[in-house]
Amino acid sequence: MDTELLKTFLEVSKTRHFGRAAEALYLTQSAVSFRIRQLENQLGVNLFTRHRNNIRLTSAGERLLPYAENLMNTWLAAKKDVAHTSNHNEISIGASAALWECMLGPWLASIYALHPGIQLEARIAQRQSLVKQVHERQLDLLVTTEPPKxxxxxxxxxxxxxxxxxxxxxxxHHSELNYLRLEWGPDFQHHNAEKASVEGTPVLTTTSANITRSLLKTLDGYTWLPVRWAQTMPDLSVVAHSKPIQRPLYAIWLQNSDKQQQIHDLLRNPFPGHE
Structure with a gap:
């Protein structure tokens, strides 16, 4: 189906006037009438009743209206997405909220500084969803603490x-505080199961480091945060007698990705504070 026919149908249904619809679409009135007849012929029904200047939708037109709106919205979204991703200079990067907030923001800033004109998409989601997106070629690069097997x-x-x-x-001491669970992945929870007695039952569970930090004082809580990130914040203190845990950070992408060279170029950019 020609989407221009649907676009014309929607404009006539909105204005209820062929002349005003023609002005809005930069067409002649006869062209608008011709498009509506084409659409009616394709569907085999009348979409409007025409009595002089009184243009109304028929029952068939009323039924078509929500479908036409959905189809046009989908078409416009598809055009935008295809045009967006056809630019070979664009790379989509996915990570958890905590990684974006604690570590990847400054990295993006350094990339833009070193690669003028680059176009990036920073996508926030849970690891499982992002792994699926990489696998389905909806995401170019995943940054995570746990590489998928x-x-x-x-x-x-x-x-x-x-x-x-x-x-x-x-x-x-942790025994005097409430545990706020900031999600660092199932692997982190599994390998630190012995610390469950230290962590306790969480009064808050979230993927956002900023939300966790903002509620530490209100909830009289404690949580796991990156040492390098937290050390720059005077409102945070290390819990008494706690010991740091080391975590890896990985970049993940498809072996046959068509963005191989761009990904390698990005990964040459050092992480600020981790050179």
Missing amino acids: MDEFVSQQLLTFDLNLFCATPSK
Whole structure:
């Protein structure tokens, strides 16, 4: 179906006037009438009743209206998405909210500084969803603390970073505080199961480091945060007697990705504070 026919139908249904619809579409009135007749012939029904200047939708037209709106919205979204991704200079990067907030923001800034004109999409989602998007070629690059075990993926370790327990009150022990669980992935939880008694039952679970940090004082809580990130914030204190845990950071992409060269160029950019 010609989407211009649907576009014309929607304009006539909105204005209820062939002349005004023609002005809005930069067409002649006869062209608008011809398009509506074409659409009616394709569907085998009358879409409008025409009595002089009184243009109304028929029952068939009323039924078509929501479908036409959905089809046009889908078509416009498809055009935008195809045009967006056809630019070979664009790369989509996905990571959890915590990684974007704690580590990847400054990295993006350094990329833009070194690669003028580059176009990036920073996508936030949970790891499982992002792995699926890479696999389905909807995402070019995944940054995560846990590499998926799939043969078609390339995995490159970028760096290691330390997590430690932080709170908003100096010199407090974890037993005096409420645990706020910031999601660092199932692998982190599995390998630190022995620390469950330290962590306790969370009063908050989230993927956002900024939300967690903002509620530490309000909830009298503590949580795992990257040491390098938290050390720049005077409102945070290390929980008494806590010890840091080291975590890896990986870049993941498809072996046969058509963005191989761009990805390699990006990964040459050092992470600020981790050179």
